[in-house]
Amino acid sequence: MSDRPEPPASEVDEFFLGSQIGFDPRPGDILRRRSIEPANLEEAGRAFQLVYATRAGFSAPIPASGTVIAPATADVAGSGPILVYCASFHGLGGDCAPSHLLASGTEPEAVFISAALARGWTVAVPDGLGLGMTRLGPHQFLAGRAAAHAVLDLARAVRALPELDAADVPVVVWGYADGGRAAVWAAEQQPHYAPELDLRGVAAGAVVVDPGALVVGVDGGAWAGLALAGLIGLGRAYAHLPVAHILTHDGEQALDAASDMSLAGLLATYRDLPLGHWCERPDPWNDPIWRYVLANETCARETSLAPVHLYHGTEDTLIPVGMGRQLFAEYRALGVDLSWREYPTAHRGAAQAGAGEAIARLASYLGRRPTSRSAPQTT
Incomplete structure (x- = not known):
């Protein structure tokens, strides 16, 4: 394998050919994995790059890639909760996938990942559909359902990773901007797409609602x-x-x-x-x-059963705060368990200003017992 989490072109061809002749991996199945050593990432223990099975927005099977990092402080790797961290938009292709940037030590949101690792959480970072793998691009930027599937199926893959003791641990999701969009779409899709996941809560900042x-x-x-x-x-x-x-x-x-x-x-x-x-x-x-x-790509199409914390900068000129307020109002009308915070700063400033409370909110969600609204469902 190269430094990038990309399979050879023949591997992508084999995935789709296999789907045509009866090989039909379940969403979340691990197709390939390797150990890595993330650079310049404090608190990181064992780490892996994964290729896993997921579904595109209209249910077609497709492989996706991501990075999984266990905290260095854990006595048993993977025994803590799983945070799926959804990075903001890095680009449509090339070397900008989070998996590549984490391996090279140039991921701009590494400080947020380190903060979660310091809590003892296992952090999983999806690349998103079409990013991080050859012949599948460009990245499906702004496609909400596809992003949700990539998030939820990476959580499934982490729980099945044999090197970790994560089979029954709870899950939280966090993201900002387009990453926040992926996070709330995952919350909306989870009850019917991945009901077995114990999704305890979501934190999402500057969400691209519309x-x-x-x-x-x-x-x-x-x-x-x-x-x-x-x-x-x-x-x-x-x-x-x-x-x-x-x-x-x-x-x-x-x-x-x-x-x-x-x-x-x-x-x-x-x-x-x-x-x-x-x-x-x-x-x-x-x-x-x-x-x-x-x-078809507006948020609040489904009801999240997990609690959601939203935050936004009042001086945000890229994603106006009115979008966040709109989402809060629509989720409240749907009966979602909500919290909201505004910060007197612009787009980038709110990402920094809201990080501490986002982690604290997620920690409080993890401290709750599963209820009928968030407990895993069995068949």
Whole structure:
């Protein structure tokens, strides 16, 4: 295996060929694993890179990758609770997968992972569908159901990892921005997709509640690369629909070039370029097919049975605080056990300001006994 958690192209081909001839791994089955030594990560003990089976947003089987790190302080590796930590958007391809960055010691959110390890928690970090593995990209950025499946199936894989004693431990999920979006979608999907998981709670900051509103808000400005990334990521997730019909020839070439870029590359290359520059209409988000896609990607579509802590910066100009307040109101109407915190700071500042309370909230959720709302279900 190379330094990246990528199987050879033939392994991806074998996975899909196997699915066609009767080999049908269950979501969460471990397909491949190896021990690693994360660099510059305090509190890390035994660690592994995994390739595991999951499902795309519309239930097609697909492999995904992720990293699992046990705390150095644990007497028995994996005996503590599992935190699935959902990193924020790092890019669409190339070397920006969290698994690669953790192995090289350049993961920008390592401080949050270390804080969880210091609690004695085993931390699992999904790369997300299409990121971290060859021939499966680009990353399905903003595709909520696909992100939820990757989160929940990695938790399943951790509980089955033979090197850890994690078969019956409880699970919590934490993320910020697009990672927060993955976290709340996992909470919404868990009751029917992974009911056997003892999901105790979720913490999510600056959640992208409505991708359509986000795209309109950033289009043509300093964050325009995110709008293009959303078009690419959701186009990949909804490839069964004719989503590419809005593109011009130059747009097709731009999407090909952007599909392997990191976040920094996207922002630098496509700054101030609106989506209309690449499309046959100035407002591609108003195309009927894209209106359907974006409407299908709003949060609060299902009720989370686990408690949810939401937080946001009041000065956030990337993901306006109104999005977070909207999600809080919608979850409250659904009867979700909620808490909410606002911080007088901008997007990046709220990630730092909210981390301590997010961990404390998750710890309090883990201290609760499982109830009929969160206990594992048996068949």
